[in-house]
Amino acid sequence: MRIKSQKDFFSGLLFIAVGIAFAWGATSYKVGEAARMGPGYFPLWLGILMAVVGIAVTFTALTIETEDGDRIGKFAWRPLFFVILSNLMFGVLLGGLPSIGLPYMGLSAAIIALTFIAALASNEFNFKEVLILAIVLAVSCYLTFIVALKLQFPAWPAFIAG
Amino acid sequence: MELFSHLAVGFGVAFTPINLLYAFIGCLLGTLIGVLPGIGPLATIAMLLPATYALPPVSALIMLAGIYYGAQYGGSTTAILVNLPGEASSVVTVIDGYQMARQGRAGPALAAAGLGSFFAGCVGTLVLAAFAVPLTEVAFKFGPAEYFSLMILGLIGAIVLASGSILKAVGMILLGLLMGLVGTDVNSGVARFSFDIPELTDGIGFIVIGMGIFGYGEIISNLGKDASERQVFAAEVKGLMPTRDDFRNMLPAVLRGTLLGSALGILPGGGATMAAFAAYTIEKKAKMRPGEIPFGKGNIRGVAGPESANNAASQTSFIPLLTLGIPPNAVMALMVGAMTIHNIQPGPQVMTSNPELFWGLIASMWIGNAMLIILNLPLIGIWIKLLTVPYRWLFPAIVLFCAIGVYSTNNNTFDIWMVGIFGFVGYTFIKLGIEPAPLLLGYVLGPMMEENLRRALLLSRGDWSVFVTRGLSASLLAVAALMLVIVLLPSVKRKREETFVEA
Numbered sequence: 001m002r003i004k005s006q007k008d009f010f011s012g013l014l015f016i017a018v019g020i021a022f023a024w025g026a027t028s029y030k031v032g033e034a035a036r037m038g039p040g041y042f043p044l045w046l047g048i049l050m051a052v053v054g055i056a057v058t059f060t061a062l063t064i065e066t067e068d069g070d071r072i073g074k075f076a077w078r079p080l081f082f083v084i085l086s087n088l089m090f091g092v093l094l095g096g097l098p099s100i101g102l103p104y105m106g107l108s109a110a111i112i113a114l115t116f117i118a119a120l121a122s123n124e125f126n127f128k129e130v131l132i133l134a135i136v137l138a139v140s141c142y143l144t145f146i147v148a149l150k151l152q153f154p155a156w157p158a159f160i161a162g
Numbered sequence: 163m164e165l166f167s168h169l170a171v172g173f174g175v176a177f178t179p180i181n182l183l184y185a186f187i188g189c190l191l192g193t194l195i196g197v198l199p200g201i202g203p204l205a206t207i208a209m210l211l212p213a214t215y216a217l218p219p220v221s222a223l224i225m226l227a228g229i230y231y232g233a234q235y236g237g238s239t240t241a242i243l244v245n246l247p248g249e250a251s252s253v254v255t256v257i258d259g260y261q262m263a264r265q266g267r268a269g270p271a272l273a274a275a276g277l278g279s280f281f282a283g284c285v286g287t288l289v290l291a292a293f294a295v296p297l298t299e300v301a302f303k304f305g306p307a308e309y310f311s312l313m314i315l316g317l318i319g320a321i322v323l324a325s326g327s328i329l330k331a332v333g334m335i336l337l338g339l340l341m342g343l344v345g346t347d348v349n350s351g352v353a354r355f356s357f358d359i360p361e362l363t364d365g366i367g368f369i370v371i372g373m374g375i376f377g378y379g380e381i382i383s384n385l386g387k388d389a390s391e392r393q394v395f396a397a398e399v400k401g402l403m404p405t406r407d408d409f410r411n412m413l414p415a416v417l418r419g420t421l422l423g424s425a426l427g428i429l430p431g432g433g434a435t436m437a438a439f440a441a442y443t444i445e446k447k448a449k450m451r452p453g454e455i456p457f458g459k460g461n462i463r464g465v466a467g468p469e470s471a472n473n474a475a476s477q478t479s480f481i482p483l484l485t486l487g488i489p490p491n492a493v494m495a496l497m498v499g500a501m502t503i504h505n506i507q508p509g510p511q512v513m514t515s516n517p518e519l520f521w522g523l524i525a526s527m528w529i530g531n532a533m534l535i536i537l538n539l540p541l542i543g544i545w546i547k548l549l550t551v552p553y554r555w556l557f558p559a560i561v562l563f564c565a566i567g568v569y570s571t572n573n574n575t576f577d578i579w580m581v582g583i584f585g586f587v588g589y590t591f592i593k594l595g596i597e598p599a600p601l602l603l604g605y606v607l608g609p610m611m612e613e614n615l616r617r618a619l620l621l622s623r624g625d626w627s628v629f630v631t632r633g634l635s636a637s638l639l640a641v642a643a644l645m646l647v648i649v650l651l652p653s654v655k656r657k658r659e660e661t662f663v664e665a
Contacts, residue, residue: 007595008327014594015333022340022355029352035624039347039354042612043340050336057329072593076386080589083382083561084582090565091578114565118558121385133555137562145566152573 005070008061015054023047079121086117094153103158107146111138169291172521176529181224184217185526188225189533192232195563197239197545198556204599205380206233207496208372209563211503212570219504220519224526226500230493231283231530234434234476235538238275238469239545243268252472253435254442258457258464270404271465272542274412276535278470282420283531286477289424290484291524294513297485301510304486306617307628311638313611316488318642319429320600322649331600334591338601341366342608349616361576368499369568371605374581375598377564379588381557408462411454415445415463416470423474428481429490434472441471477527483508484520488607492599495606 003009023044030038093113096104115134119125146155175181191213195206210229214222241252242259255275262271304312321331344355345365356362404412422444423437445467446457455461480497482490487509489495501508506516513520538545568581591598622628630636 007593008330011330011333011594011596014590015337018337018340025355029347029354030350033624034619034626035622037349037612037616037619039350039352042615043343043354046336046340046343050333050340053329053333053336057327057333060329070595074386075593076382076589079382079385080586083378083385084585086558086561087378087565087568087578087582087585090562091569091575094569095573095575095578097575111562114562115558118561119554121382122554122557124554129555130558133558137559141562141566145570153570 003061003069004064005061005066006072007070008057010072012054012056012058012061015057016051017054019047019050019052019054021047023051078123082117082121086114086121089117090114096158104154105158106154106156106160107141108138108155109157111141164295165291168295168517168521169525171518172291172523172525175220175518175522176224176525181221181522181526182529184221184225185228185529186533186537188228189232189530189537192229192234193236193239193534193537193545194232194548196233196236197548198236198560202237202376202380203230203233203493204372204496204602205376206236207493207500208369208376209560209567211369211496211500212567214500215503215570219506220522222504223501223506223519223523224530226497227523227527228530228533230476230497231473231527231534232537234473235276235279235534236545238279239272239538239542240549242271242275242465243546244549252438252469254438254468255465257442258459258461261458261460262462262465265460267460270408270462271460273404273539274408274462274466275469276539278412278416278419278466279473280531280535281416282423282470282474283477284528285420286424286427286474287524287528287531289474289478290481290527291521293428293478293481294485294520294524297481298510298513301486303634305632305635306614306621307632307635308638309486309488310611310614310618311629311635311642312486312488313607313614315638315642315645316482316490317600317604317607318645320491320603322645327595328649330596334596334598334600335604338604338606339608339611341371341601342605343612348609348613359576361574366580366605367572367577368496368602368605370577370580371584372496372499372602373564373568374584375588375591375601377560378581378585379592379598381560381564382585382589383592384553385557404462411451411462412466414448415441415467418444418448419467419470420474423471424478426471427475427478427490434476434479434491434493437471437475438468441467473531480524480527484512484523485510488610489603492602495603498606 024047026040026044026047029040029043031040031044032038034041090110090113092102093105093110094107096102112134115137116130119130119133142155146153176185191210192203192206195209196203207226207229211226214225217225237252238255238259241255242263244260259271259275262268317335321328321335342365344362346353346356346363353363419437419441422441423434426437426440427434442464445461445463448463450456454463457464476493479490479494482488483494483497487498487507489498489508498508506512506519564581565578568577569575588598618628619626628635629639
């Protein structure tokens with residue numbers, strides 16, 4: 001047996017896994033019957049249906065011929081890592097992390113950190129350019145979101161503002 | 163006439179200076195983000211939604227509608243000038259639009275898209291206003307069984323019209339429905355799939371899903387491509403005005419596109435993309451005038467037809483949302499979320515309980531269309547400049563807008579973790595060739611579907627035949643079944659694949 005479409009094969013497996021997970025999770029709630037559905041009824045059947053669809057997708061991936069095997073190709077780990085990391089750092093700096101006692105650093109610091117980390121996702125990183133970009137973004141966001149739209153963001157770190 | 167008195171109420175609301183200003187800001191921001199390659203209306207709306215939080219509901223909706231049209235229009239500009247469709251509905255515009263741009267006729271192409279869209283928008287607004295009242299009356303006859311069947315019809319529609327594999331679209335809808343169920347069950351109070359995380363008992367935020375999957379997923383995938391694949395060729399634009407000959411060619415295409423778009427927009431599951439594809443197919447079949455440029459080589463009809471159709475459809479797809487409370491496609495699903503944030507439950511009651519909001523929104527759609535044409539044709543130079551900004555400067559800004567958007571929704575860092583996870587998930591979908599739009603539709607419909615299924619079966623004491631013994635419900639299901647059968651017919655299936663491959 002040969003995988004004829006790599007993309008479909010793994011999509012199918014993904015559907016099967018997620019479907020089973022939801023259906024299995026649903027059984028821990030009261031399922032009930034059609035006339036009196038418990039909280040588990042609808043998710044149970046949806047999960048089962050999804051797993052069935054997953055099986056069908058996997059099956060077609062093994063039977064229907066494609067031209068080039070429909071390969072998934074390389075994962076772009078670098079952008080994936082830095083874009084998501086920049087987003088996480090932004091949250092931590094803006095809101096702080098009370099669970100480990102980290103105070104907030106405010107919008108300005110968060111924007112500068114986000115710009116730098118996100119810029120690392122591209123392979124054309126240039127320190128001076130990114131610095132200018134970060135400052136421009138920080139100033140314009142301060143003006144739009146805090147001065148003009150009056151959103152409730154802390155602008156400066158807790159130890160300065162507080 | 164009643165229609166005009168309604169519209170008068172609407173224009174009274176929409177023509178206040180402050181609402182005109184919000185409509186203008188909405189169109190401007192929408193175009194600004196929509197013009198960026200690789201960012202479609204879904205991501206644009208998700209990103210800009212937080213900008214409307216501080217506004218009163220009417221102004222917020224007016225601004226959102228502006229953002230939506232702006233994003234749609236910005237997408238066509240990118241399609242014509244850069245050969246990159248900003249979104250699925252301008253995929254066909256690329257074919258002839260970019261060819262025109264290469265021949266130095268980008269100006270007329272943009273004008274054709276703009277004028278066609280404006281005309282279609284005007285007609286779409288009238289259709290919307292005319293259909294709203296009668297359809298709302300129908301909506302009050304709907305019981306839970308009818309609502310459930312209608313949602314099935316909508317979901318089947320979304321599956322049939324999805325551009326990729328039908329099976330995968332079904333899978334994504336199911337996944338969306340399941341994700342919509344996460345959180346506290348309204349009937350039993352049980353927190354489902356929340357893993358004892360307090361934030362999850364309120365469900366997964368829809369901004370988080372939209373932003374993670376459509377925003378970050380796209381950005382990562384764009385960055386993963388080689389620089390040459392996302393290079394921007396901003397063509398030169400000389401002279402906007404189409405020639406008289408262009409106008410003569412355009413006019414019938416605009417009319418056909420508008421008609422087709424208005425009709426397809428109303429259908430559940432239909433919408434801008436479907437309308438654009440259908441319009442292009444029809445234009446290709448229509449008789450050529452002597453001396454006309456063939457399709458695929460820069461025929462102006464290939465721009466005017468699909469662009470009018472997608473704008474008419476984006477207008478009329480508000481009909482099912484505003485009258486029945488059922489979003490017909492992913493963009494409208496996002497609108498439901500936006501309305502809910504502003505404490506408006508879309509559905510037939512909006513028109514009676516909030517007439518100024520309802521008609522004001524409709525009137526502002528027309529105003530938004532008018533503004534777009536004022537905004538875009540003279541300001542085209544600015545948008546072209548924007549297209550020449552290197553991607554390495556643009557994407558940190560885009561990432562930032564997403565992050566601010568997510569955080570400002572709840573002022574909660576938990577959402578930021580979630581969006582990180584969904585960014586990864588979204589990128590995985592792209593790599594696996596799964597179209598994510600049906601997921602969002604399923605996600606919004608999930609809780610509604612469960613609720614109506616529950617009620618319908620409670621009333622019938624568990625008898626499933628209730629869905630086929632009630633006339634309205636039975637006919638809705640019949641239409642759904644018919645759609646499914648048609649698309650699975652071997653000849654149609656082949657044709658469908660061809661159409662999507664060609665584009």
